[in-house]
Amino acid sequence: MSIRLHPHSFAASVLALGAVAVVATGCGSSAPSSPATPPPAAGTAVKATLTDYRITLSQATFAPGTYTFTAVNAGSTPHALEINGPGVADQRTPGTIAPGQSSAVTVTLGPGSYEMWCPVDGHKDLGMDLTVMTTGGQPTAPSAPGGGY
Numbered sequence: 524m525s526i527r528l529h530p531h532s533f534a535a536s537v538l539a540l541g542a543v544a545v546v547a548t549g550c551g552s553s554a555p556s557s558p559a560t561p562p563p564a565a566g567t568a569v570k571a572t573l574t575d576y577r578i579t580l581s582q583a584t585f586a587p588g589t590y591t592f593t594a595v596n597a598g599s600t601p602h603a604l605e606i607n608g609p610g611v612a613d614q615r616t617p618g619t620i621a622p623g624q625s626s627a628v629t630v631t632l633g634p635g636s637y638e639m640w641c642p643v644d645g646h647k648d649l650g651m652d653l654t655v656m657t658t659g660g661q662p663t664a665p666s667a668p669g670g671g672y
């Protein structure tokens with residue numbers, strides 16, 4: 524690409540050179556000059572690793588609040604993550620998550636017990652099922668009075 528320098532269009536030439544410089548350093552992105560900002564978090568981020576056939580959460584203790592569960596399929600078959608409990612009516616990741624992919628679901632947990640499982644046929648019975656009890660911010664006590672499964 525050649526830029527012709529016309530005596531009467533010096534400003535235009537500068538603009539053209541500037542545009543070339545932007546393209547050269549822009550990595551092919553044509554986005555306007557807005558910095559890349561991540562979307563605002565919708566809640567505390569929790570990673571839920573889905574394997575064949577188990578669900579592992581990145582944290583074990585939950586206080587009531589809003590959480591975004593990012594389900595990462597580390598297995599070899601499609602999985603998904605569904606959550607049900609007080610105030611959460613069977614919210615789940617849309618569709619299924621292919622191996623190596625991830626999908627997120629945001630829920631607001633209140634006080635109580637929440638079940639999380641994989642809704643893909645049969646996977647719940649194979650072990651992709653767990654229960655989370657919110658604790659009001661207290662650390663989990665194995666022998667909490669009145670506690671039970």
Ligand SMILES: [Cu+2]
Binds near residue numbers: 601603641642643651
């Ligand atoms: Cu599954």
